[in-house]
Amino acid sequence: MSRAGIITLSVVCCVFGGLALAGPQGLRGLTYLLNVVLAIGLFVVAGKDLTARGWRLGYLFAGAYLLPLIGLIVYVGLSNDRPKVNAGAPST
Secondary structure, three states, rough: HHHHHHHHHHHHHHHHHHHHHHHHHHHHHHHHHHHHHHHHHHHHHEEEEEHOOOOOOHHHHHHHHHOOHHHHHHHHHHOOOOOOOOOOOHHH
16 A cells, blocks of 8 residues: 555545544444554554565554554654555665
8 A cells, every 4th residue: 555545545544543432422433433544554554564665664663553643653653755665676
């Protein structure tokens, strides 16, 4: 998944988190469930992406997705200006 896709899903996750806290009473449980599912999915995807960008502890940093809004901030900060590392390229 691309960096833009991960950031977009992060924003959607934040929206569902906000709806779970302050949305319509009848939808809070469903929006909370969607928020948790997205956060777990983003943990995996962002961890893989950060690891591909050369962060040895990419999954540890991506664990911030389990905290409200913090995961988005951490991912944007760590993935900014750091290209993915191509493991198959010969070093010169």
